[in-house]
Amino acid sequence: MKLLRAEHKRLLKALYGAEGEDYGRVLEAISLLLETSVLPHSKEFDEAAGGIAPGRRALFDQGICRLAFPSAEGTSLPFGVYAMAMELVASADAPTAMSIGIHNTVAEGVFRFGNDDQRKRVFTDLVEGRRLGAFALTEPSSGSDARAMKTTAVKNGSNYTLDGSKMFITNAGDADIYLVFAASAKGHSAFIVDKSTPGLSVGKDIPKLGMRGSRTAEVRFSDCSVPAGNLVGKEGEAFEYVKFLLSGSRIVMGSICVGIALTAYRKALEYSKQRSLFNGELSELQMTREKIADMRTELSSSRLLCAYASRLKDAGVDFSSEAAQAKVAATESAVRVCDRAIQLFGGYGYTDPDVHRHWRDARLLTIGEGASEVLRMLIAGKELAETR
Ligand SMILES: Cc1cc2nc3c(=O)[nH]c(=O)nc-3n(C[C@H](O)[C@H](O)[C@H](O)COP(=O)(O)OP(=O)(O)OC[C@H]3O[C@@H](n4cnc5c(N)ncnc54)[C@H](O)[C@@H]3O)c2cc1C
Numbered sequence: 019m020k021l022l023r024a025e026h027k028r029l030l031k032a033l034y035g036a037e038g039e040d041y042g043r044v045l046e047a048i049s050l051l052l053e054t055s056v057l058p059h060s061k062e063f064d065e066a067a068g069g070i071a072p073g074r075r076a077l078f079d080q081g082i083c084r085l086a087f088p089s090a091e092g093t094s095l096p097f098g099v100y101a102m103a104m105e106l107v108a109s110a111d112a113p114t115a116m117s118i119g120i121h122n123t124v125a126e127g128v129f130r131f132g133n134d135d136q137r138k139r140v141f142t143d144l145v146e147g148r149r150l151g152a153f154a155l156t157e158p159s160s161g162s163d164a165r166a167m168k169t170t171a172v173k174n175g176s177n178y179t180l181d182g183s184k185m186f187i188t189n190a191g192d193a194d195i196y197l198v199f200a201a202s203a204k205g206h207s208a209f210i211v212d213k214s215t216p217g218l219s220v221g222k223d224i225p226k227l228g229m230r231g232s233r234t235a236e237v238r239f240s241d242c243s244v245p246a247g248n249l250v251g252k253e254g255e256a257f258e259y260v261k262f263l264l265s266g267s268r269i270v271m272g273s274i275c276v277g278i279a280l281t282a283y284r285k286a287l288e289y290s291k292q293r294s295l296f297n298g299e300l301s302e303l304q305m306t307r308e309k310i311a312d313m314r315t316e317l318s319s320s321r322l323l324c325a326y327a328s329r330l331k332d333a334g335v336d337f338s339s340e341a342a343q344a345k346v347a348a349t350e351s352a353v354r355v356c357d358r359a360i361q362l363f364g365g366y367g368y369t370d371p372d373v374h375r376h377w378r379d380a381r382l383l384t385i386g387e388g389a390s391e392v393l394r395m396l397i398a399g400k401e402l403a404e405t406r
Pocket residue numbers: 120152153154155156159160161162163185186187188189226229234382385386387388389390391392395
């Protein structure tokens with residue numbers, strides 16, 4: 019299956035004019051790698067936690083993380099090109115895309131809010147894919163209400179001592195670097211914690227409905243001492259960083275959902291041409307055509323919202339509401355698209371993991387990185403504040 023299609027190239031041209039062709043070539047190279055090194059294994063990845071590691075390695079070596087950051091020459095690609103790259107990765111394999119997306123959120127945290135020393139020590143390794151990052155915000159007793167976190171960071175001379183536990187951490191176990199959020203004397207603060215730090219331990223992989231190829235586990239901190247030089251940005255300001263980082267990440271998670279839905283849609287479209295019933299093809303029936311049209315329309319509108327939020331991010335203006343809108347629209351529509359795909363496959367959709375895994379993968383993303391309810395509160399809050 020060819021992942022980069024005319025529809026992607028048309029959008030790149032519409033959004034970026036002549037440069038869109040150059041971006042298309044960058045995405046073509048990624049797409050070829052995905053078609054050879056990731057897509058053929060995506061069924062196996064659905065079966066084992068951590069199975070995605072070789073495909074993620076190949077994408078890191080190809081430079082996927084660099085797409086999200088300015089290059090050494092000072093040039094940077096539009097965020098929308100990175101988001102489209104993540105759509106392609108997800109259309110080959112969703113857990114691989116989620117793992118890389120979260121890794122890059124950690125890299126962005128260090129790049130944007132870290133100091134020069136942290137950029138040299140940590141960011142360069144993250145962006146080159148030499149070390150893997152994990153984002154540790156959620157706790158057993160606080161998810162959506164992240165400010166209620168119980169993990170503490172207490173200053174002891176030139177160190178901070180972390181105590182507490184982080185829940186559902188993607189890449190836990192494989193990660194080399196944890197970006198950890200904790201309550202300290204001045205408020206919430208962010209710390210870079212190396213995996214080898216005494217007092218850090220990782221629990222067992224948590225079994226999941228979908229996104230099974232990526233690893234998810236609890237990460238515990240017990241008397242875990244990190245140098246004060248690992249505090250990211252200013253003490254007490256971490257929630258400002260979280261808001262910015264999660265907004266960018268929501269565009270990416272939206273794009274990942276476009277990729278998931280696209281693959282489910284294409285499989286169902288193909289099947290509808292092959293399946294015979296009532297002396298004809300499934301695709302000829304009017305209610306099938308309604309499904310095809312609705313799936314296609316939802317996919318296109320989600321992708322456009324992700325592209326719009328990306329443009330706002332590049333323009334340096336507030337993009338938090340549009341990022342939330344893109345995530346709500348793309349994640350919820352992906353669940354609907356994948357559900358219709360199962361319906362079109364009938365009993366084979368319900369029983370074949372290669373059909374229902376897309377629904378299972380998409381289902382996570384109406385919960386993680388800001389549940390739909392939280393994002394609706396954010397969107398409505400901004401609307402009401404602006405119209406007062
Ligand atoms: C597979 C997986 C991977 C994850 N990866 C990471 C990771 O890498 N790093 C990390 O920090 N976290 C991660 N998470 C955690 C994820 O972000 C949280 O699960 C999510 O934020 C929701 O928190 P919660 O599970 O505690 O649910 P809760 O916050 O307890 O929510 C319970 C219910 O309340 C709803 N709700 C929330 N707010 C409102 C409201 N205002 N009004 C009405 N209802 C509301 C929620 O939508 C949900 O239905 C991951 C989770 C999973 C399952």
